[in-house]
Amino acid sequence: MSESDSWFLQELESRGVSRRDFMGFCSAMAAVLALPRSAAAAIAAEIQKTEKPVLVWLEFQDCAGNTESFLRASRPTAAEIVLDTLSVDYHETIMAAAGHQAEAVLAKTVKERAGRYIAVVEGSIPTGANGVYCTIGGRSALQIAREVCGGAAATIAMGTCATFGGLPAAAPNPTGALGVGDAVPGVKNLINLSACPANVENLTALIVYFLTFKRWPPLDSWHRPLFAYGKAIHDNCERRAHFDAGQYVEAWGDEAHRTGYCLYKMGCKGPVTFQNCPNVRWNGGTNWPIGCGHPCIGCAEPDFWDKMTPFYAHLQGVPGFGVGSNVDRVGLWATVGVGAAFAAHGFMSLGKRWWNAEQHPAAREQAEEAQRRAEDEKKGGRP
Amino acid sequence: MTHVVVDPVTRIEGHLRIEAEVEGGSVREAWSSSTMFRGVELILKGRDPRDAWAFTQRICGVCTTVHAIASIRAVENAIGATPPPNARLLRNLIIATQCVQDHVVHFYHLHALDWVDIVSALKADPAKTAALAQSISDWPLSSPTYFAAIQNRLTHFVERGQLGPFANAYWGHPAYKLPAEANLMAVAHYLEALDWQREVIKIHAVLGGKNPHLQGFLVGGMATPVDPDKQASINAGSIAFMRGLIAKARDFVARVYIPDLLAVASFYKDWAGHGGGVGNYLVYGEYPLDDTKAPKLFLPSGVIRGKDLSKVEPFDPEKITEQVKHSWYDYAGGDDKGLHPSSGETKPNYTGPEPPFEKLDTDGKYSWLKAPRYDGLPMEVGPLSRMLVAYASGHPRVKELVGAVLQKLDVGPAALFSTLGRVAARGIETLVLAERMEGWLDELAANIDHDLRIHDNDKWSPSTWPKECSGAGFHEAPRGALGHWVHIKDGAIANYQCVVPSTWNAGPRDAAGKRGPYEEALLGTPVANAEQPLEILRTVHSFDPCMACGVHVVDAKRRLIARVRVP
Numbered sequence: 027m028s029e030s031d032s033w034f035l036q037e038l039e040s041r042g043v044s045r046r047d048f049m050g051f052c053s054a055m056a057a058v059l060a061l062p063r064s065a066a067a068a069i070a071a072e073i074q075k076t077e078k079p080v081l082v083w084l085e086f087q088d089c090a091g092n093t094e095s096f097l098r099a100s101r102p103t104a105a106e107i108v109l110d111t112l113s114v115d116y117h118e119t120i121m122a123a124a125g126h127q128a129e130a131v132l133a134k135t136v137k138e139r140a141g142r143y144i145a146v147v148e149g150s151i152p153t154g155a156n157g158v159y160c161t162i163g164g165r166s167a168l169q170i171a172r173e174v175c176g177g178a179a180a181t182i183a184m185g186t187c188a189t190f191g192g193l194p195a196a197a198p199n200p201t202g203a204l205g206v207g208d209a210v211p212g213v214k215n216l217i218n219l220s221a222c223p224a225n226v227e228n229l230t231a232l233i234v235y236f237l238t239f240k241r242w243p244p245l246d247s248w249h250r251p252l253f254a255y256g257k258a259i260h261d262n263c264e265r266r267a268h269f270d271a272g273q274y275v276e277a278w279g280d281e282a283h284r285t286g287y288c289l290y291k292m293g294c295k296g297p298v299t300f301q302n303c304p305n306v307r308w309n310g311g312t313n314w315p316i317g318c319g320h321p322c323i324g325c326a327e328p329d330f331w332d333k334m335t336p337f338y339a340h341l342q343g344v345p346g347f348g349v350g351s352n353v354d355r356v357g358l359w360a361t362v363g364v365g366a367a368f369a370a371h372g373f374m375s376l377g378k379r380w381w382n383a384e385q386h387p388a389a390r391e392q393a394e395e396a397q398r399r400a401e402d403e404k405k406g407g408r409p
Numbered sequence: 410m411t412h413v414v415v416d417p418v419t420r421i422e423g424h425l426r427i428e429a430e431v432e433g434g435s436v437r438e439a440w441s442s443s444t445m446f447r448g449v450e451l452i453l454k455g456r457d458p459r460d461a462w463a464f465t466q467r468i469c470g471v472c473t474t475v476h477a478i479a480s481i482r483a484v485e486n487a488i489g490a491t492p493p494p495n496a497r498l499l500r501n502l503i504i505a506t507q508c509v510q511d512h513v514v515h516f517y518h519l520h521a522l523d524w525v526d527i528v529s530a531l532k533a534d535p536a537k538t539a540a541l542a543q544s545i546s547d548w549p550l551s552s553p554t555y556f557a558a559i560q561n562r563l564t565h566f567v568e569r570g571q572l573g574p575f576a577n578a579y580w581g582h583p584a585y586k587l588p589a590e591a592n593l594m595a596v597a598h599y600l601e602a603l604d605w606q607r608e609v610i611k612i613h614a615v616l617g618g619k620n621p622h623l624q625g626f627l628v629g630g631m632a633t634p635v636d637p638d639k640q641a642s643i644n645a646g647s648i649a650f651m652r653g654l655i656a657k658a659r660d661f662v663a664r665v666y667i668p669d670l671l672a673v674a675s676f677y678k679d680w681a682g683h684g685g686g687v688g689n690y691l692v693y694g695e696y697p698l699d700d701t702k703a704p705k706l707f708l709p710s711g712v713i714r715g716k717d718l719s720k721v722e723p724f725d726p727e728k729i730t731e732q733v734k735h736s737w738y739d740y741a742g743g744d745d746k747g748l749h750p751s752s753g754e755t756k757p758n759y760t761g762p763e764p765p766f767e768k769l770d771t772d773g774k775y776s777w778l779k780a781p782r783y784d785g786l787p788m789e790v791g792p793l794s795r796m797l798v799a800y801a802s803g804h805p806r807v808k809e810l811v812g813a814v815l816q817k818l819d820v821g822p823a824a825l826f827s828t829l830g831r832v833a834a835r836g837i838e839t840l841v842l843a844e845r846m847e848g849w850l851d852e853l854a855a856n857i858d859h860d861l862r863i864h865d866n867d868k869w870s871p872s873t874w875p876k877e878c879s880g881a882g883f884h885e886a887p888r889g890a891l892g893h894w895v896h897i898k899d900g901a902i903a904n905y906q907c908v909v910p911s912t913w914n915a916g917p918r919d920a921a922g923k924r925g926p927y928e929e930a931l932l933g934t935p936v937a938n939a940e941q942p943l944e945i946l947r948t949v950h951s952f953d954p955c956m957a958c959g960v961h962v963v964d965a966k967r968r969l970i971a972r973v974r975v976p
Contacts, residue, residue, distance in 0.1 A: 078571050087447050089957045090422045091470020094621040097514075098607050113571040118419045122522045122578035124946055125415040131577050152446075158759045160445045162424055163416050166764040193449065193467045200448030223470060223621050278627060278864035284634040286641025308619030312611045318618035318625045319641070320632035323463060331464070336457040 055234050069238045079237065080143040082135055083117035084174060086160050086167040087194045087203055088149025091223035092185040093119045098309055099226045112233065115143075118162075129163045136177050144236075145178035147171065150187040150194045151209035154202030171210050180215035180242065181206060184229065186325055189218040189248070196331035207249065215242055218249040220301075222325035227306045228254040246300070248328065254306075259296035259322055262304040265289065283319060293338040295324030410437070411939040414768070416444070418949060420519040422471040423956025425915065427927070427945060428769060431936045436945065439924070439931035441915050442769055442776040443956050446737075446757070453905045457871075458484045458897050459628045465893065465907065466622055469957050473621040474507045474613070475886035476893070476907065481628050483893040487880025490629040490868035494700050495860060498853040499616055499631045499643075501696050501707075502651070503623070504884075505842045505849070506612045509658050511887040512792070512839040513666055515953045517595075517602035520832070523947045524673050525587060525595040528580040531567065533593035535560055541590050546668040550601065559597045579943045584935075586676045595673070598665055609658045612651050615643070630864030635857040648854050655850060659843040670836040671817055674829055681820050684828030684948040686930035687787045688716040690794035691913070693724060693892065695885035696845075707845065708838075708885060711798040712783065716826050718801040726881060729892070729908060731779040734920040735771075737761065738779065745920040747782055750894045750906040751879065755779075780916040780925060781908050789926045790889025790913045791952060796834040797825065806844070810837045828930070831951040871900035886910050888955050911955045927952060 052066040085093070114120070116132045123131060135143055149167075152159035157166025175181045183206045186192040194203035207216050219228055232251055235243050243251040260266065268274070269288040276282060276291065288294070299322055307314045316322055324334035416426035424445040430438040453464055461484060465476035478500065485492065492500075535557035542551035566572075579585075587595070610620045616633050617623020625633045636642035674680075694710030711721040730747025733740055739758045740748065748754060760774045769775045780787070788794075799807040814833050815822060824830055867873060874897065882893045889910030896904040916925040924932075927949055934948050 078569070078573075080571075085424075087445060088423075089467050089470035091467070091473060091621040094470050094473065097518075097603070098610065098620065113573040115571075115573055115576065117574055118417050119422065120518065121419050121574040121576075122527070123576065124417065124419040125942070127577045127579075127941075128417060128419050155759060157764055158761065159447070160424065161764045161766075162444065164762075164764060164766040169765065193452070193464065194447040196452045196464075198451065200451045201446060203447070222467065277866050278630060278632060278869070279634055279862055279866070284636040284639045284642045284861065286639070309611050309614035310607070312614035313618050315618035315624035317641075318614075318616065318623075318632065319634050320618060320624045320627075323624065331452070335460050337460045337463060338457070 055231065065238065069234060078111055078113040080135060080139055081112045081114050081146060082132060082143060082174060082178075083114060083146040083148065084167075084170060085118050086147065086149035086151050086171070086188075087201070088185075088187060089193075090119055090148070092148040092188075093117070095185075095223040095226045096229065099230055111237075112144075126163070132174065136174055140177045141179055143178055144233075145175050145181045146184050147175065147181060147188040147206050148184050150191045150203035150205060152194065152201035152203050153209060154200075159201040159203075168209060171206065175206060175210050175213045178214065180217060180236070181213050182229070182232065183207065183216065183218045183220075183249075185224045186220045186222045186330065189220040189250075190328040192222065193331055195329075216249050217242055217245065217251065219254070220248070220250060220326045220328075221303075222330075225254075225301075225303070225306055225308065228302070250300075250326075254302045255300045255326065257300065257302070259299045259301055259303055259316075262302070263296055263316060264304060265316060289316060289319075289321040291340050292321050293336070293340055294321035295327075295330075295334045295337075295341065296322040297341060298334075299324040299327055299330075301326040412768070413936070413939050413942050413945070415942055415945055415949075418946065418954065420522065420946075420950065421954040421956065422469060423911075423954070425949070425954050425956045426769070427931070427949060428771060429931060429936075429942070429945060431939050431942075434935055434937065436931045436934045436936060439928045439945075440769070440771040440775060441778075441917060441925055441927040441949075443778045443915060445956065446777045447957075450755075450905045450907065453902050455901050457900070458487070458895060458902050459869075461895065461902060461905065462626050462628065463624075465905075466626075468907070468909075469955055470621045471955060472507060472511060472886050472888060474503055474617075474623060475884055475891055477623075477626045478504060479882040479884040479886075479891050479893040479907070480895075481626055482882030482884065483880045483895045484628045484882070484897070485865075485868075485880070486882060487878040487895055487897050488628075488868055488874040489878075490865045491700075492630045492865060493860070493862035494856055495635050495853065495863050496630040497697055497700060498849050498856065499625075499633055499635075499863075501849045502846060502853070503613060503616055503625075504695065505846045506609065506658075508887045509662065509839050509843050509846070510606050510609050512835050513602055513662065514606050515835065515887075516666060516670065516832070517599045519953070520950045521595055521599060521673075522578065523943060523950055524585070524677060525592050525599075526580055526582070526585040527563070527575055527592065527596055528567075529585065529587070529589045530560065530593040530596045531564060531589075533560060533589035535593070538590040538593045541672075542594050545672050546664050548664040548668075550597070556593055556597060559600070560593055563596060579941045582941055582943050583937050584943050584947075587673065588676075591672060591676070595669065598669055601665065602661070605657070605661050609654055609661075612654050615647050615651055627864055629866075629868050630862075633863065634861075635853070635863060636861055637857055643853070643857065645854075648850060651850055652847065655843070655846045658846070662839050662843045667836055667840055670833065671814070674818055674833060677829060678818060678820065678824075680829040680832075680947065681818075681824035681827045683934050683944075684831070684930045684951060685826045686789050686926045687924075688826060689714050689783070689786050689788045690797050691724070691783050691788035691790050691890050692794050692798040693883040693885055693890040695795075708795050708799055709802045709804065711802060712788075713794075713797055713801060714786070716823075718797065718822065721798055721801045726883070726892070728784040729781065730785075731781050731908065731912075732919040733774075733779055735774050735917040736776055736779045737774050747785075747919070750892065750908050751881075751896075753894075753906045776917040778912050778916045778925075780919040781913050782919060785921075787916070787919070787923055787925055787929070788890075788913055789952075790910045791831070791835075792838045792887070792889075793825065793831045793834040794889060795885060796837055806841050807837065810840060828934075828948045828951045835953070874900060877903075888953050889913060911952075914952045915954055915956065927954075 052069040056065040157168045160167040183189045273287040274291045324330040410432045413429045418425040426442040428440045462477040462480040465480045536553040538556040539553040613620035617625035634642040690713040694706040696707035697704035710724040732747045734744045884891045894906040
């Protein structure tokens with residue numbers, strides 16, 4: 027370590043973290059990101075840069091669930107330190123300043139660090155009624171998002187509301203709520219971390235990835251990092267063997283439920299949901315929803331409040347699987363199922379436009395209107 | 410006279426705007442406005458009532474259990490489902506964990522910076538800080554070396570010049586009264602509490618898969634299986650794990666939070682004379698202790714009027730109404746009369762200024778919150794209300810602790826009706842619950858030895874429900890009394906209404922011009938510097954605002970909302 031880096035080691039020590047622990051963390055991060063072990067040194071060097079990258083966190087039509095998730099960052103134990111290497115200049119829920127002093131901090135960052143800060147957005151952006159459904163400091167969420175995300179080096183949409191519109195955008199979308207990508211089209215380096223809320227360990231991994239490689243990770247068709255959204259929950263589920271064997275929970279609290287059999291028949295959406303929930307788990311790896319005995323509700327997928335409901339109705343036609351299939355057939359079909367689930371991922375992507383058009387005419391109109399407005403603005407038309 | 414606007418009010422959940430008129434160094438008039446709206450109840454219309462808890466849960470991610478609990482209770486009440494004893498115990502543990510964790514986070518991470526000057530901590534003497542810490546508690550992290558390391562970390566942070574979330578605050582404000590050593594101790598505990606809350610909340614991960622937004626809820630029971638002989642169920646191992654977390658929770662509350670609260674309060678005793686508010690207190694009650702239709706509650710329900718602790722009235726749900734005279738909604742029968750939530754209507758009518766704006770028209774409508782009233786009166790809800798009703802009802806542990814706190818601070822019971830009283834009541838409640846939790850865990854352990862039921866399977870299928878039915882679910886959320894009302898028709902939600910703690914507390918004036926609790930509590934609050942209204946934050950934060958909870962209301966009968974002020 028060079029002399030100029032010593033502050034960091036001092037800070038680590040003052041928090042009871044040894045250099046060895048820190049390097050262990052960097053190796054673990056490399057593993058989460060599926061990088062070679064040699065990358066750990068690069069990660070360590072990057073984390074110790076003297077100026078902390080600036081991050082501003084905007085909350086719009088939110089429930090602060092992603093903020094709470096952020097406060098739970100717990101694995102590895104040095105995660106808090108890694109987040110300390112950022113300067114979180116604006117975050118309504120935790121910042122000391124209030125009112126115009128708070129807004130002044132945001133304005134300063136946007137002006138003085140134009141193109142050199144990261145914006146995190148939590149909550150959807152209402153586009154109905156000229157934005158009156160969410161105002162902060164007298165300005166609408168849409169006005170703020172255009173300015174702040176528009177000037178950011180990158181925007182991270184944290185949670186399904188910021189990503190896809192989420193709960194406020196569920197039919198009939200009373201406020202014309204949209205995710206960042208739809209509300210502020212063309213925003214630079216948009217990364218979506220969907221799920222309700224997003225798992226903070228994925229945010230940590232994403233930030234470390236960016237600090238290390240000066241670029242953003244490969245994304246799926248929904249702008250989600252492949253390292254976290256590349257596989258179906260079903261394919262990593264600890265109960266998968268029971269699915270393949272045709273062993274299902276039939277009633278809450280029955281022998282099968284207590285034993286930990288597959289929740290497919292109770293409505294599990296794991297086969298059509300892409301997230302690393304089963305691997306990363308939650309709250310320091312303590313548990314995850316299926317682990318507590320409840321089916322997956324598909325919260326990482328677009329329009330899940332409409333597509334995945336009723337939550338307790340079992341998925342129809344998961345290929346390779348049929349309720350009532352005999353064991354031999356299930357074994358055969360299950361093999362096919364893996365490929366089919368991936369095919370479903372692609373299919374869902376293609377189906378997004380269709381879905382919005384058919385199920386959410388309001389959302390589609392809002393999206394089109396937002397698009398029109400953005401284009402008008404570019405042409406110097408309407409404000 | 411100076412017109413002060415605080416928007417955004419930070420260190421809360423959601424979007425709150427306070428406007429106030431300051432004259433002669435104190436608040437003469439105040440208005441509370443909520444500036445965000447989603448329409449969750451409208452979204453619920455036509456959906457499966459068994460799904461509703463997951464939707465309403467997302468009303469708030471801070472109090473991430475409360476709308477799920479109220480929702481499943483409302484639907485169970487409507488369809489006649491009876492959760493078995495294990496479900497009641499699991500829920501009590503979840504609710505108490507939420508309350509304990511949330512109150513600690515509020516004290517240290519949302520409220521403390523109103524009383525604690527972080528910058529002043531840089532000047533503290535670590536040895537004297539250690540002496541102070543050791544004089545108030547036997548908590549082991551209290552050596553001079555420990556506080557020197559915390560100070561060192563803080564110094565590094567400040568010297569690097571990037572103050573992040575601590576930039577541009579009111580440091581050095583004359584209303585900060587703590588000595589530097591007390592500030593340093595509080596900063597250390599701010600950091601410890603951040604670690605603590607992450608650990609303690611693992612109880613939710615065990616019982617609900619994750620936090621925030623735990624997923625183990627079911628109408629009719631819980632989805633978390635119990636079985637001492639299965640590894641996929643709550644068993645002896647998971648009970649031992651939770652027992653350790655409960656001990657950790659209780660330990661920190663008893664040995665850090667309560668001593669800190671008393672130490673900080675002793676420097677701010679003048680705040681027992683500010684922030685009194687409406688003086689009416691409403692509690693629905695919580696923590697059922699048996700499985701009867703009208704169970705005994707660990708924290709009792711009741712109503713106190715006009716700060717009169719000699720009389721606790723029984724709570725009557727029929728006396729609840731909501732008004733919209735100063736809210737951005739219209740009532741078909743006119744805005745001068747309140748409506749009961751079961752027949753509530755909500756037609757949004759935004760008449761506020763076009764954003765960006767500087768000032769609200771506070772003579773007209775000025776908030777997305779309605780104004781709930783009980784028997785026509787504004788009511789404060791939350792920890793202070795709960796502790797007052799429990800105290801006045803003779804709850805032994807609450808009486809003992811309230812008495813001890815008053816004695817320690819050398820103030821009389823009238824001091825409870827204040828900003829400081831709210832802060833103290835929250836701490837007392839946290840301790841009472843942290844002490845009670847292990848008992849529920851013991852009961853759960855004893856019960857799963859012979860009873861593995863977690864759910865009322867007989868009422869799961871909608872075919873077993875009445876063709877049309879209605880129900881109400883009541884709950885004491887960390888921030889106060891919460892009610893959900895549901896009407897179910899042909900197995901689907903026909904109407905859904907929530908009346909929420911922060912709607913009670915943060916709501917605007919009613920048709921009679923009576924202020925809401927925030928507004929009333931702000932009157933007379935001293936303001937040393939109108940440019941830095943730190944004191945306004947103190948009183949508002951003492952309620953622990955949760956605005957996303959407060960604003961969600963749309964009449965489920967309306968499918969479309971008229972667009973307003975489209976350019």
